[in-house]
Amino acid sequence: xxxxxxxxxxxxxxxxxxxxxxxxxxxxxxxxxxxxxxxxxxxxxxxxxxxxxxxxxxxxxxxxxxxxxxxxxxxxxxxxxxxxxxxxxxxxxxxxxxxxxxxxxxxxxxxx
Amino acid sequence: xxxxxxxxxxxxxxxxxxxxxxxxxxxxxxxxxxxxxxxxxxxxxxxxxxxxxxxxxxxxxxxxxxxxxxxxxxxxxxxxxxxxxxxxxxxxxxxxxxxxxxxxxxxxxxxxxxxx
Numbered sequence: 001x002x003x004x005x006x007x008x009x010x011x012x013x014x015x016x017x018x019x020x021x022x023x024x025x026x027x028x029x030x031x032x033x034x035x036x037x038x039x040x041x042x043x044x045x046x047x048x049x050x051x052x053x054x055x056x057x058x059x060x061x062x063x064x065x066x067x068x069x070x071x072x073x074x075x076x077x078x079x080x081x082x083x084x085x086x087x088x089x090x091x092x093x094x095x096x097x098x099x100x101x102x103x104x105x106x107x108x109x110x111x112x
Numbered sequence: 113x114x115x116x117x118x119x120x121x122x123x124x125x126x127x128x129x130x131x132x133x134x135x136x137x138x139x140x141x142x143x144x145x146x147x148x149x150x151x152x153x154x155x156x157x158x159x160x161x162x163x164x165x166x167x168x169x170x171x172x173x174x175x176x177x178x179x180x181x182x183x184x185x186x187x188x189x190x191x192x193x194x195x196x197x198x199x200x201x202x203x204x205x206x207x208x209x210x211x212x213x214x215x216x217x218x219x220x221x222x223x224x225x226x227x228x
Contacts (some may be wrong), residue, residue, distance in 0.1 A: 017175070030142045032214075032215045032218065034215075034217075036219075042221070043219040043220060043221050043222040044205075044219050045219065046158070046216060046217075046218065049215075049216055056152060088155070088156070092215050098144055098161075098209050098215050098217075099146070099158060099161055100146075100158070100215075100217060101158075102155045102156040102157075104154070104155040105155060
């Protein structure tokens with residue numbers, strides 16, 4: 001069984017701070033990685049995807065990938081109360097499968 | 113772009129009845145659609161993967177005769193929960209994979225099923 005591990009949180013950060021969300025995965029065949037945000041009672045919405053080692057920035061979000069360490073992270077700069085949600089890490093199950101394995105998510109709370 | 117709708121958003125039914133959930137990709141063609149189930153405070157669990165025009169592939173432990181999936185077109189997939197029981201009460205979410213967009217999945221808003 002392929003595993004995706006995330007700290008469940010809650011992770012509390014003050015408004016304006018940087019939130020750092022971490023994820024490790026066990027499937028060495030994974031080549032594509034996704035971060036989704038899920039508000040309580042809602043379905044996931046895509047935040048970012050990353051495919052290559054290193055950093056990828058999109059607005060206030062930066063995804064970091066290290067395939068050798070099987071580690072992917074998401075940084076949220078200038079955190080806002082509206083960022084309060086559960087963040088799901090989802091590696092693809094092996095290259096080309098198009099299937100995702102979801103972690104349990106990290107609950108982020110941004111304190112005004 | 114990449115909008116997925118689901119209907120109904122919420123359904124309550126009696127034990128033993130069947131419930132059909134529709135999933136539509138509104139502005140793209142979904143080569144592959146996925147059905148997930150999420151229990152409270154748990155992660156999304158993939159139930160099945162369906163490709164247009166072919167039989168769905170079910171995850172281990174998911175009964176294909178209980179959860180019937182039809183992917184009749186590139187924009188529509190349906191999940192029918194047959195003979196529903198209270199333990200089937202959950203949040204069912206579908207997603208579509210854009211034919212042109214690679215691995216990214218776009219999720220519908222989900223259907224909350226309560227079986228009494």
